[in-house]
Amino acid sequence: MKHLVIIGGGFAGLWATRALAGEALRITLIDRHNHHLFQPLLYQVATAGLSAPDIAAPLRHILRRQENVEVRLGEVRDIAPDAKTVTLDDGDVLRFDWLLLAAGATHAYFGHDDWAPHAPGLKTLDDALDLRRKLLLAFERAEAETDPAARAAWLNFAIVGGGPTGVELAGTLAEIARHTLKNEFRHIDPSEARVRLIEAGPRVLSSFPEDLSEKARRQLRKLGVEVVTGTPVGEINAAGYRLGDEFVAARTVVWAAGVAASPLARSLGVPLDRAGRVLVQPDLSVPGHPDIFVGGDLALVQSDGKPVPGVAPAAKQMGRYVAQAIRTRLAKTDPPSAFRYRDFGNLATIGRMAAIVHLGKLKLSGVLAWWFWLAAHVFFLIGFRNRLVVLLNWAWAYWSYQRGARIILGDSDDGQARSTRQA
Missing domain, CATH: 3.50.50.100 (FAD/NAD(P)-binding domain)
Known part of the structure; x- marks a missing residue:
């Protein structure tokens, strides 16, 4: 069987993996974490509104019924495009026929x-x-x-x-x-x-x-x-x-x-933008390496004359597109037309009963926008349990103003000033 290696279990990597279920293809999904994370709600964990399992799910559990997938927990150390190999931090070397690099982004401090x-x-x-x-x-x-x-x-x-x-x-x-x-x-x-x-x-x-x-x-x-x-x-x-x-x-x-692309992009030896993103071809492949694709925050591609934003819907669409491209190669049929991003709008929540929504000509703000934002985010969570728990937590927080995950973990002496008030 042909071997597809996917680096990154985020939106692009996971959506590509699931879109290829049932294909005569061997898939290895590599991630340094054992879970898929719903990043749009990450701030809710940081502000004690939700617990970590509410917005994350183990990759092995998500893919447990997809027999053509192997999940590897590890970090990629190097990519050799010409040799078509990926080297992991434990020294293992994986050979691939196709590669999807969707390792995401990290923080950028603009030189500071x-x-x-x-x-x-x-x-x-x-x-x-x-x-x-x-x-x-x-x-x-x-x-x-x-x-x-x-x-x-x-x-x-x-x-x-x-x-x-x-x-x-x-x-x-x-x-x-x-x-x-x-x-x-x-x-x-x-x-x-x-x-x-x-x-x-x-x-x-x-x-x-x-x-x-x-x-x-x-x-x-x-x-x-x-x-x-x-x-x-x-x-x-x-x-x-x-x-x-x-x-x-x-x-x-x-x-x-600000954000900066994963440093793995430099392993490809191709032009990058100032943020470290790969300037991919219209089919999301790497220039000079048609069997290597890049998706998610790591890809810089134009759609309808504008750069595709680094948001979750775009990453999902990229993942599905790469899956379609590989499917046509397996079937030896014509490849899909150039990737085109479908912009379904922007949403942002500001606080309790306050949000803004922009969907084409539709603009909402305030209470109605907040309910729209809540419904959209709950809908896109993976797993029935996650959706139910998030709904219950938000309902409780709405009526009580309480946030149920207000537990301080770790050593309370973190190098900051000790208490100066005497008991």
Whole structure:
């Protein structure tokens, strides 16, 4: 049998794998994690609204009935396009007839990698759990602090980047401070927490029409979020961040401003853009290597004269397209026409009963948009259990303002200042 190797169990890789069920083809799916992650709801885990299993499912369980698939847990160390081999971190070498590289993206700090320890990003479940711990510990540190200036620094939160992830994090964090944690502390008032969303561009949610972007700004302000646009962050360290000429003391800064493609793309030896994405052919293949495809966040391709955005629907469509291309090669029929992205619209939630939706000529904001966003995200979750649990958790959070995953995991002494208040 022909052998297809797929690197990455995200939307592109998993959708390609499932689309080839029943084909006379041997598939090896490689991922360094054992689960498929529904990334659009990752911020809900970071802000204690959902638990990790609510938005993730084991790859082996998802593919348990697909007999032509083998799942390998591991990390790819190198790709040799000419030899058609993939080398894993344990030294195993896999030969392939076709390859789909869909390894996703990571954080990009625009040349300031020294900011990373002080401004974590959000791409994996590990990131989400670490961030949840950091956010919840900030309130605990503030409760234990006697110095007013130090306490204010613990209650200063900054989210850098005004895209969907930044907006969703800022709105949810403001709700936690003003509603979820109400009456739970004795020495601080959580509602006095300062949540600031910083966007270097002229407006938040720049991928949406300008009128919806302005509505999002107003909804954020209503939630208590301070929105700053047109000013990039100049410095981030353990004590805070610099915005223009002002240095703001803040112990919690979250990075949501940029992404960089997986470094595996460099193994292909082909042209990359500034973000490290592969400039693929119209059929998503790599120039000079028609048997190697790239999908998801790692691919830079034009559709209807515009770059395809790095969003989940685009990755799914790429995965299905690559599966179709391989299917035609197995059947020795004409290949499909060039990949074309079907844009079904943009959605972003801002907070409780607040969201914006852009679907062609349809524009929604507020309560109706929030219900639309909720239904769409629940529908696309994998597995009946996940959908049911998420619905129940959201229903409980809606009526009670509580967030059921507010458990701080790990050693509480994370190198930050110990409690200064005596028992």
